[in-house]
Structure formats: structure tokens, C-alpha cells
Amino acid sequence: MSTLKVGVIGCGSISYYRHLPEYHANKEVEIAAVCDIDAERAEKVATQYGAKAFSDYKEVLNLAEIDAVSVCLPNYLHAPISIEALNAGKHVLCEKPMATSKEEAEAMIRAAKTNGKTLMIAHNQRFVASHQTAKEIIDSGKLGKIYSFKTTFGHPGPEEWSADGADSWFFNKKQAFIGAMGDLGVHKSDLMRYLLGEFTEVGAFIETSAKNNTEVDDNAICILRTKSGIIGTLTASWAYVTGGDNSTIIYGEKGNLRLEADPEYSLIEEYQDGKVIQHKLDKIQTNEEAGQTNSHVIDHFVDCILENKEPLITGEEGLKSLKIILAAIESQKTKKIISLD
Structure with a gap:
């Protein structure tokens, strides 16, 4: 070919x-x-x-x-x-x-x-330089046992950048099925699986509170547990009116990693002994300007x-990441923690 x-x-x-x-x-x-x-x-x-x-x-x-x-x-x-x-x-x-x-x-x-x-x-998100470097650090054992994490993906909403603005299909439940959870949250479920392994339990609070004339979610906070007992939160939001947040923080036995949480350094390693390592890496991509960063x-x-x-990211991988979001929706409906096993 x-x-x-x-x-x-x-x-x-x-x-x-x-x-x-x-x-x-x-x-x-x-x-x-x-x-x-x-x-x-x-x-x-x-x-x-x-x-x-x-x-x-x-x-x-x-x-x-x-x-x-x-x-x-x-x-x-x-x-x-x-x-x-x-x-x-x-x-x-x-x-x-x-x-x-x-x-x-x-x-x-x-x-x-x-x-x-x-x-x-x-x-x-698996291709972002800070995320790939973080995976190498985690897999190396440098952080020791991983205890917890928090990951966030939020911005003012699709009307800010969608081709159809406020009339976008993103707000139509029949066409979109889910809102911020499908637009942003599923990216983070895929990232956290990539960094920390498979999840076994999901709980969630999901709201439609920031956008008018829509039934899809615009704010969601999920609680996740991995097979190895790592617990953390995943947030997806269309209500961050002052701009975007695409950060992840991982807390370990010997130190923490801050990913995309600083305007200058894409990855910051912070250790128990006071050592700090700051990485200037390729920026995480945004949708603010066409062609600015290769995804x-x-x-x-x-x-x-x-x-x-x-x-x-095969179909099988995509399904595993989707299952976390589907479980979050079920958790919101049933008010129960949902098992992924």
C-alpha cells in the first residue's frame, strides 16, 4: 500500500x-x-x-x-x-x-x-508526553506503593468550541446519550486505566445543573477503586467557566506526581525527602487552535x-474505559457502588 x-x-x-x-x-x-x-x-x-x-x-x-x-x-x-x-x-x-x-x-x-x-x-490522553513519562515512573517503582489519585477534565462546555455552538448535538440526549461524562470523563477513565491498571468498583454523583435546555450530565464526580486497592476520584465538568482543567495527581508511598497541573511544567515529581523534579514536556493538546499540537x-x-x-487503544480497550462510565451512570441511578467484575 x-x-x-x-x-x-x-x-x-x-x-x-x-x-x-x-x-x-x-x-x-x-x-x-x-x-x-x-x-x-x-x-x-x-x-x-x-x-x-x-x-x-x-x-x-x-x-x-x-x-x-x-x-x-x-x-x-x-x-x-x-x-x-x-x-x-x-x-x-x-x-x-x-x-x-x-x-x-x-x-x-x-x-x-x-x-x-x-x-x-x-x-x-495515552499519547500525552507527561502521561507517558508518568507511566514509566509508576512502573519503575520509584513512587513505591500507589495509594490514591484525583483526575479532572473540565471546561466551559461544548458550546464554546462545537461547530454548532449552543445548538450542538452534545446537548441532545438522543444523539449524545451522555454529556460531560462521555465527552471528557471517558478520556480520564482510559487514562487512569493506562496508568494504574484495571478498576473493579465505581460510584458516582452525576448532575445536570450548569446547562439549560438539556437532559445530559454537565457535572460528575466518580469514586473508583482498582484491583490493587488504589482509590481516587474522577471529575468531568462542562461548568468550569474560567477555563479548562485537565490535571491528574497521583499519591504514592514515596512521593507524588502532578500531571498537567502547572502552567509551566507538564509533570512534577515531589518526593518525601524534599526532592522535586520538574519536567518541561510537549504540552497537552487543546481544541483552542487548529493544528497547534499533534495528538x-x-x-x-x-x-x-x-x-x-x-x-x-483497540476496541477492547475502548470498551473497558466505556464500562467505567456506564457503571457511573448505573451508580447514579441506583445509589449503589457498582462492581465491574
Whole structure:
């Protein structure tokens, strides 16, 4: 395969900020097709990237020359269209959350296996330099036993950056299924699994208190426990009106790690003996400016296809991270701690 020909289905903000510019920057890729139900938006993007424009995703899937697609659509369409794409013989990079239920996610995984195609979920936090360095430190045993953590992902809300502003599908429960928990919380469930291992129990308080005219959650705090007994909190919010917080703090026997919690240093190691190590690393990506920081998601997806290797975030990995969010919703409904075993 000389050049990977890709189609991007959905031309909203996540395509604009991430998928399209990062595919365009990859020398192994040609953006061959773009699709959006807003035909004018699709035409504009197609002109910018020299691609064909479509308003019906089925036409993209029917193109024999397309090797892979990005599914950048409202949450309720992730599973059905990913499955159609896999069945059409395309590799799939699907935005998060990968599905709206365990059953949908399992169907996606089956479709990938049946068709022998790559399915990757676009969780970008594993590729952040501070997070990868933190994993090396934790795995090395330098912190000793890990006791607890707190991780947060919050910003003022999708209306600040979504292509459709306050009218965005993010606020439509039928289309979004979940709010801040699906938009932000699932990123953090994936990150904490990557850093600390699998979780066994989830409790949650989930509210719709900051946004009007929506039924989806905009504030959530989860309590999590790992198999090894590490406990911590995961917060997802669309109510941080003064800006974003994407920080994680890990507390260990011999010291703490502060990730993305300082404006200058992406990672700070603090030890019991008073030693402090400050790391200036590549900044965590934001959606404030197109093309400012590579998320590495697209490049990894492309490499996995071209080299026929398994991606870091497979469908199975995406499902494990989704299960934590689904358990949080169940905890809110039942007022009980939910077991993931």
C-alpha cells in the first residue's frame, strides 16, 4: 500500500481541529473523501483538502479506493456507522465514547475481527508526553506503593468550541446519550486505566445543573477503586467557566506526581525527602487552535494499518474505559457502588 486513502465522516470541530489537519500532515495519507450532512460544510472542507465531498456516508463506504475512515459523528452513530464501515472492508478510527452501550461496543469489536480490519478508539490522553513519562515512573517503582489519585477534565462546555455552538448535538440526549461524562470523563477513565491498571468498583454523583435546555450530565464526580486497592476520584465538568482543567495527581508511598497541573511544567515529581523534579514536556493538546499540537492519534492509527500491528487503544480497550462510565451512570441511578467484575 503506497498511500493510505482515508475518508472523514463528519466535518465538525473534532475533524477540524484533529483528524483533518493531522491526516493532512501525515505523508503516508491522502484525504480522499469527506462527508457531512451539511453539504456546504463538506464542500468547504473538501476544497481545503483536495478531497471529494459527500453528504451520505454510504457513498464514502462504497468507494473502493478508501482504505480507512474516521467516524467523527454524534455518539449514537459511532457504533452503527463504524460497524458498516468495517463490514465494507475499511479500517476505522472512531471518536469517543466508542458506543452508547456495552452491546454496541461488543458488536463493533466483532465486526473488526470478522473483517480482519483495524478498529481504534480516539482516546488521545495515552499519547500525552507527561502521561507517558508518568507511566514509566509508576512502573519503575520509584513512587513505591500507589495509594490514591484525583483526575479532572473540565471546561466551559461544548458550546464554546462545537461547530454548532449552543445548538450542538452534545446537548441532545438522543444523539449524545451522555454529556460531560462521555465527552471528557471517558478520556480520564482510559487514562487512569493506562496508568494504574484495571478498576473493579465505581460510584458516582452525576448532575445536570450548569446547562439549560438539556437532559445530559454537565457535572460528575466518580469514586473508583482498582484491583490493587488504589482509590481516587474522577471529575468531568462542562461548568468550569474560567477555563479548562485537565490535571491528574497521583499519591504514592514515596512521593507524588502532578500531571498537567502547572502552567509551566507538564509533570512534577515531589518526593518525601524534599526532592522535586520538574519536567518541561510537549504540552497537552487543546481544541483552542487548529493544528497547534499533534495528538499522535492519527499517526498511530496510520502506522498500525501500514505496519499491520495492534493499536494502543483497540476496541477492547475502548470498551473497558466505556464500562467505567456506564457503571457511573448505573451508580447514579441506583445509589449503589457498582462492581465491574
